[in-house]
Amino acid sequence: MSVRLFNTYSRHLEDFRPLDPAGRQVKMYTCGPTVYNHAHIGNFRAYVFEDLLQRHLEARGFVVERVMNLTDVDDKTIRGARAAGRRLADFTQVYKDAFFHDLETLRIKPANHFPAATEPRYVERMIAMIGQLEAQGIAYQAEDRSVYFRLAKFPDYGKLAHLNLDELRPSGRVNSDEYEKENIGDFALWKAWDEADGDVRWESPWGPGRPGWHIECSAMATALLGPELDIHCGGVDNIFPHHEAEIAQSECCTGRKFVRHWLHCAHLMVEGQKMSKSAGNFYTLRDLLEKGFTGREIRYALLTVNYRLPLNFTFAGLEGARAALGRIDVWVRRISDCRSQIADAGVFTGGEMSVSLGRHKNFFQALDDDLNIAGALGQLFDLIRESNSALDHGQFGPEQASELLKLWESINRVLAFEPEAAAVPAAVLALVEKRQQARADKDWQASDRLRDEIAALGWIVKDTKDGPKLSPAAA
RNA sequence: GGCGGAGUAGCCAAGUGGGAAGGCCGAGGUCUGCAAAACCUCUACGAGUGGGUUCGACUCCCACCUCCGCCUCCA
Numbered sequence: 001m002s003v004r005l006f007n008t009y010s011r012h013l014e015d016f017r018p019l020d021p022a023g024r025q026v027k028m029y030t031c032g033p034t035v036y037n038h039a040h041i042g043n044f045r046a047y048v049f050e051d052l053l054q055r056h057l058e059a060r061g062f063v064v065e066r067v068m069n070l071t072d073v074d075d076k077t078i079r080g081a082r083a084a085g086r087r088l089a090d091f092t093q094v095y096k097d098a099f100f101h102d103l104e105t106l107r108i109k110p111a112n113h114f115p116a117a118t119e120p121r122y123v124e125r126m127i128a129m130i131g132q133l134e135a136q137g138i139a140y141q142a143e144d145r146s147v148y149f150r151l152a153k154f155p156d157y158g159k160l161a162h163l164n165l166d167e168l169r170p171s172g173r174v175n176s177d178e179y180e181k182e183n184i185g186d187f188a189l190w191k192a193w194d195e196a197d198g199d200v201r202w203e204s205p206w207g208p209g210r211p212g213w214h215i216e217c218s219a220m221a222t223a224l225l226g227p228e229l230d231i232h233c234g235g236v237d238n239i240f241p242h243h244e245a246e247i248a249q250s251e252c253c254t255g256r257k258f259v260r261h262w263l264h265c266a267h268l269m270v271e272g273q274k275m276s277k278s279a280g281n282f283y284t285l286r287d288l289l290e291k292g293f294t295g296r297e298i299r300y301a302l303l304t305v306n307y308r309l310p311l312n313f314t315f316a317g318l319e320g321a322r323a324a325l326g327r328i329d330v331w332v333r334r335i336s337d338c339r340s341q342i343a344d345a346g347v348f349t350g351g352e353m354s355v356s357l358g359r360h361k362n363f364f365q366a367l368d369d370d371l372n373i374a375g376a377l378g379q380l381f382d383l384i385r386e387s388n389s390a391l392d393h394g395q396f397g398p399e400q401a402s403e404l405l406k407l408w409e410s411i412n413r414v415l416a417f418e419p420e421a422a423a424v425p426a427a428v429l430a431l432v433e434k435r436q437q438a439r440a441d442k443d444w445q446a447s448d449r450l451r452d453e454i455a456a457l458g459w460i461v462k463d464t465k466d467g468p469k470l471s472p473a474a475a
Numbered sequence: 476g477g478c479g480g481a482g483u484a485g486c487c488a489a490g491u492g493g494g495a496a497g498g499c500c501g502a503g504g505u506c507u508g509c510a511a512a513a514c515c516u517c518u519a520c521g522a523g524u525g526g527g528u529u530c531g532a533c534u535c536c537c538a539c540c541u542c543c544g545c546c547u548c549c550a
Contacts, residue, residue: 011479031550039550046550074548162478163546185547213548235550236480242548266480267544274543304498305488309481310543316486320499327498330512366489374489378497385497385514392506392514444508451510462511469512 008262018230027225031234032068035095036076038284042268049307051108055414068111105295107416115220125219142180145192154248161240188212214245227254265307339401359383360407
């Protein structure tokens with residue numbers, strides 16, 4: 001079975017086929033952050049979804065080359081830099097660094113390229129593309145000295161969003177004083193400099209200014225991945241007008257179909273409410289880390305709902321994520337321990353790995369179906385229950401455990417849920433030793449006191465039939 | 476007004492024209508010095524509401540209600 005993905009353009013599930021004749025190389029572009037503040041969990045939902053997509057494609061044998069852009073010049077970054085009294089590049093660098101740190105916390109695989117809009121080679125390319133559009137009569141400079149895309153020249157505009165532009169009703173945002181444009185829908189390719197921009201300016205054939213937002217993605221995507229992309233992702237709010245504009249610019253410049261598969265993830269709600277600063281439910285990653293949640297717990301919470309459905313992000317959900325991960329942790333540790341044991345012929349009576357192999361296969365088949373993560377996790381938890389039961393009944397030996405761990409590793413390469421292997425301090429190990437002696441002596445008071453001492457050092461000790469097990473107190 | 480998405484247990488959530496996955500929480504039990512874990516069992520006679528098609532509808536169709544998104548630079 002092949003990977004099937006919902007394509008925003010066709011509004012249908014489609015078999016995924018990359019352009020590469022060998023069917024292996026995948027060119028993937030993902031819209032990245034505008035670095036004017038810390039990214040919020042809504043942003044990260046999109047990045048976690050894109051990470052799952054990449055990892056699953058890799059599990060299916062594809063080689064993914066991914067680009068994620070950084071928008072480091074626009075109205076918001078310029079405004080922020082001015083308010084902070086800093087140079088634009090210094091201002092955005094803070095948020096770029098924070099962004100990369102956050103990606104690591106959430107175990108998101110780094111893209112192969114993180115191009116920034118202000119890099120000279122990309123600004124040059126944007127100017128070149130605008131020049132090309134102007135030569136074709138598609139771009140024009142208006143009286144305000146900005147350069148616009150002439151929508152009348154691109155009839156396909158609106159097809160991605162399935163909007164009929166003739167029926168568009170003016171919303172409150174449109175009636176700005178942009179009367180210089182030929183058509184209300186024409187979007188900026190080059191924004192002429194004005195005083196509010198300060199020293200943020202590049203020279204161009206149309207005078208000083210800066211690139212429009214949309215051209216940035218077209219320039220960087222085609223520079224790094226070529227004229228045709230296999231996959232382009234973003235949040236649903238990027239569909240219109242950003243991605244429409246990207247299609248228009250790119251296809252007019254290259255004469256080729258820009259993107260084969262468009263994927264967009266739905267928005268996130270917080271505690272059933274729209275996330276907004278005024279509602280007080282606006283969270284960045286660091287807000288949640290300060291509340292004691294870990295990156296992988298947040299990753300789990302962001303990942304467990306299919307990307308096309310709205311996700312209700314709640315603290316109860318985070319607690320649930322913590323508990324579910326704890327269940328996985330215990331299971332992984334259990335089969336790891338089982339593997340490292342010498343087979344006990346008296347207990348081990350033969351395994352039934354066919355069940356587990358079936359679950360493993362089903363896990364990946366669920367993801368093939370437009371990243372059905374809930375279905376896939378259902379298979380994983382069935383696998384956990386079945387193998388736990390087999391362990392309890394002695395129908396499981398080191399060889400089976402070894403096989404099962406390999407299956408888990410391939411699953412974890414997609415989920416990235418495995419706990420960090422925290423090194424146990426020698427002091428804790430020494431206390432555990434002493435406690436074992438106390439238990440052997442049936443000195444329960446000493447045993448309980450030692451358990452408290454171990455807890456005070458941040459570790460929880462549990463007595464299983466295979467001996468004491470340690471785990472960090474805070475997941 | 477146009478276009479699109481969604482309503483399944485206390486919470487999250489999946490598949491399916493014919494027995495309603497899975498996770499969290501909860502209850503009982505086995506095990507255990509205790510605790511925890513693990514394991515076993517139980518928890519929606521019903522799927523927003525009302526119709527219709529069908530031998531049979533949570534699934535298909537229609538209407539209505541509610542929520543969410545987009546409608547010119549918010550993931």
